[in-house]
Amino acid sequence: MGNVLAAIGEALIDFIPDRSGCEFDEVTAFAPKVGGAPANVCAAFSKLGGRSRLLTQLGDDPFGHRIMHRLESVGVETDCICLTDKANTALAFVSLAENGDRTFSFYRKPSADMLYSADSVKEEYLDDVFCLHFCSVSIGDFPMKDAHKKAIEIMRRKGGIVSFDPNLRFNLWDSREALKAAVREFIPHSDIVKLSEDELEFITGFDTPEGGAKWLFDQGVQLMLYTLGSKGAYAFTKNIMAFSPAYNVRAVDTTGAGDGFTGAFLYKLNELGAQKTTLSSLPMETLVECLDFSNRFCAVSVTKKGAIASYPDAEEMRSIKL
Numbered sequence: 001m002g003n004v005l006a007a008i009g010e011a012l013i014d015f016i017p018d019r020s021g022c023e024f025d026e027v028t029a030f031a032p033k034v035g036g037a038p039a040n041v042c043a044a045f046s047k048l049g050g051r052s053r054l055l056t057q058l059g060d061d062p063f064g065h066r067i068m069h070r071l072e073s074v075g076v077e078t079d080c081i082c083l084t085d086k087a088n089t090a091l092a093f094v095s096l097a098e099n100g101d102r103t104f105s106f107y108r109k110p111s112a113d114m115l116y117s118a119d120s121v122k123e124e125y126l127d128d129v130f131c132l133h134f135c136s137v138s139i140g141d142f143p144m145k146d147a148h149k150k151a152i153e154i155m156r157r158k159g160g161i162v163s164f165d166p167n168l169r170f171n172l173w174d175s176r177e178a179l180k181a182a183v184r185e186f187i188p189h190s191d192i193v194k195l196s197e198d199e200l201e202f203i204t205g206f207d208t209p210e211g212g213a214k215w216l217f218d219q220g221v222q223l224m225l226y227t228l229g230s231k232g233a234y235a236f237t238k239n240i241m242a243f244s245p246a247y248n249v250r251a252v253d254t255t256g257a258g259d260g261f262t263g264a265f266l267y268k269l270n271e272l273g274a275q276k277t278t279l280s281s282l283p284m285e286t287l288v289e290c291l292d293f294s295n296r297f298c299a300v301s302v303t304k305k306g307a308i309a310s311y312p313d314a315e316e317m318r319s320i321k322l
Helices: 037-047 060-072 145-160 176-189 200-204 207-220 255-273 274-283 284-301 314-319
Strands: 005-009 012-017 029-037 051-059 081-084 089-094 102-106 129-135 161-165 192-196 223-227 233-236 241-244
Touching: 005 029, 005 037, 005 145, 005 255, 012 060, 029 037, 029 176, 037 129, 037 255, 051 060, 051 145, 051 207, 081 161, 089 274, 129 145, 129 255, 145 161, 145 176, 161 176, 161 255, 176 200, 176 223, 192 200, 192 255, 200 207, 207 223, 207 233, 223 255, 233 284, 241 284, 255 284
Parallel strands: 005 051, 005 129, 012 089, 051 081, 129 161, 161 192, 192 223
Antiparallel strands: 012 029, 089 102, 223 233, 233 241
16 A cells, blocks of 8 residues: 545635625625635645545636646645536635634536546556545535445555545535435445534434444444544544544634544554554554644644635644644
8 A cells, every 4th residue: 555645526616705704695705715625635635745636527617727726736636637628616605603614605516526427536546545535525416426436445445544524515415314325325435434523413323422433333434533623533443532632722714624634634644654454453642643633733724714725734733833
């Protein structure tokens, strides 16, 4: 196995509002920022000094070209990205509450990423990859779902880690039941699953992280990450519960914070030499080190606007005082 992080799924333009703490129709201007959870995870990983690549499709339009250029500027490999004239690049308009929390309005009916097919996923894309990461936005009933299945099958055959952050976006699905069914279909094929506080019970049926973790382990998952924003983050294996408190900062914009957490966690996990065969037996100190690194990364990120633009690089992580 190699040391590259690959992610499959959507890359889009997040339109960030010029003011927070107001209703959507009160926003007077939006600034375009490159986003999409899989793209964000790759960007976080690369800004820290790792190698990453994104498997997706963009519209052959100004927004698609903007995404390509931005990802390349932070070191994400774009050789596996397709361009199409059959659909436009996805857009998401964001509104921000006073505490930095977001609501989204998506424009993707369909977008180019949704039409990325299994035929576009080549075996060699995953030859030097230690981990494949994906989310739930792109596992609806359209071609990209089959692309995910093919990529995951290749990754599992090669013995690499499969990481899944459901990253639930209810307004993109016809029903909550369809979303839950899709997430639960992919969980048994995942080694790492990251859940936020408001996703735990919906996905696992349990209202405690211990109960949710056991349910995931019964599905074959080896490591559960459980994030609680300003209250810190946990990592669960069958034998260990590790915790790291969050850093006390004033959140300006939480867009991409969870993705940054994931990218930072996977970066540190790779740096420490973790593999699929060792995930379930990682020692407490390794898990705490990964969690603390990820929390530091997020603490820097949420004090700035946007996702990728807010992510610290390795030098900033070394020098930051929190």
